[in-house]
Amino acid sequence: MPPQPPPSSFSLGDRAFAALGAGRPDTATLDLLHRAHLSRHLLLLRELRLSATVEPDWFTRLSTTDPDQTRQWIADPMTGLWAAHALRTGAAPDAAPAPRGGHRLTAHHRDLSLRVRVDDSDPLRRSLGLTPAPALTPVQAAHWSACLDEAWRLLVDRHRAAATTVAAVLRVIVPVLPDPVAEGISATSAEAFGAVAMSAPVDGRSLAAGLIHETQHSVLNTVQLLFPLVEPGGEREYSPWREDPRPASGVLHGAYAYLAVTRFWRDEWRAGGSPAGGFEFARWREAVLSAAGDLLDGGRLTPAGERFVTALRAQAAAWRDDPVAPETARLAALANADHRARWRLRNLAVTPGDTGRLADAWRAGQPPPAVTSRLSSAPGRALENSHRLRLAHARVKGDAADRTGDGDAGAGDAACVRGDHGTALRSYGEALVKNRDDDAAWSGLALVAPQQALRARPEVVRAAALALPGADIVTLADWLSG
Amino acid sequence: MEPGQDGDGKPTEWRSVMIDLSGVSLTDLVTDDDESVLAHSLRRVLGELSGPGEPIAGFNSAV
Known part of the structure; x- marks a missing residue:
């Protein structure tokens, strides 16, 4: 037998590496x-x-x-x-591996x-x-x-x-x-x-x-x-697939897995026109694009990681112009916005010092000071659990019955998902009059309120509202959006 | 890992520190006392063991 050549290092051509990404x-x-x-x-x-x-x-x-x-x-x-x-x-280890x-x-x-x-x-x-x-x-x-x-x-x-x-x-x-x-x-x-x-x-x-x-x-x-793709360390961040914050490597895992899921639902939807497939496709396409963009902007990727994620994002971007029905697209965008709002309310908090400065400025009739939202949740796996998402799934599948949950927030959810923002706004507002600590109502409000502060940083409005129990929430949101 | 590069500085090939041992028998690997060939690969594989090792979990096939 001729001698075996010495083992060599693994390598992958750039084209194959990009295709892998x-x-x-x-x-x-x-x-x-x-x-x-x-x-x-x-x-x-x-x-x-x-x-x-x-x-x-x-x-x-x-x-x-x-x-x-x-x-x-x-x-x-x-x-x-x-x-x-x-x-x-x-x-x-065990004495011997059994069959x-x-x-x-x-x-x-x-x-x-x-x-x-x-x-x-x-x-x-x-x-x-x-x-x-x-x-x-x-x-x-x-x-x-x-x-x-x-x-x-x-x-x-x-x-x-x-x-x-x-x-x-x-x-x-x-x-x-x-x-x-x-x-x-x-x-x-x-x-x-x-x-x-x-x-x-x-x-x-x-x-x-x-x-x-x-x-x-x-x-x-x-x-x-x-090929290490992510530098070690770094703060945990938003991930569109989990309720808890994730390290950059976890965000990359989600983006890569959901790239394949997006492709699966795209092909399913194109093959059969299933509205559910269209919803999943539209939702995950945008989530993958968003996560890939965050990774590329986040400074945690190695050179190989940048190449890999650039190819990943390009693949998702190539699907961006594939049309889905307007109602399907609306519900998919709502699902993603819902996830982000709930994630912020679950994981971000304004520091007590910043909250105090907000309250002082409000009482003094001054413009709101700049405040920082910080991660406040403990590490640990948490999966998506949203009443609105369940309603959206039912609506996508043609379930005509708007199953409302308990209380005003539940009624708001049904209105929100069917696109009746006026009714939803009133329901969430009434829920917060009864309980200012109702995160389901806060996240719903973040989806339908006209104020930018509520839509972009609901945790800041919540912090101010809890620190100022006598203040009207709409007026507070207007002030913080000014 | 380091990229090979073309004349424009763009990588043409991505090279790993990992060595392809798939054609080597475990017995030969154990008796081979030339650690230097395996050093980078060993460091890469064993380094993983000191990480958190958290499984990636969470798929929710809701539809």
């Missing part, structure tokens, strides 16, 4: 990502072996197993998780196959970040299988490029318990390329969207292993 990796790039993740696992296992004074059972077994089987085990997403966990904790169980599913449509393991037994699956579901019942396993078949047909028929990426990356699905405030939840660990934790899908289409989304996280994790 635009969410369109070709097969050569997907192969490179696979080799990178395999190289990572080999290095982790090497360190694990060298950290043991006596040859561990798992290494002995690997050394005496068929090379193809060994390679499959090394490449498995859960192996990366296992090795990283063992190295981080310093705990002696991995779970439900092995194959979805085949036309000329493309997807082979995954639905893992409902490996104790390591807890490390994927969400609470694992117990072992699947036969009925639950059949549901996963049926949804996967349906999702795969949809992906291959309408989203060929995404299907190719999913087939190249996805290896393990870990069923998790649903989140009470979310209609579907999923997660990806940076240490488990090709594994996704996911609650049971409603149907094949939601599973397809979820798999595309999570696969993007795996791809991006490996891109960042090869």
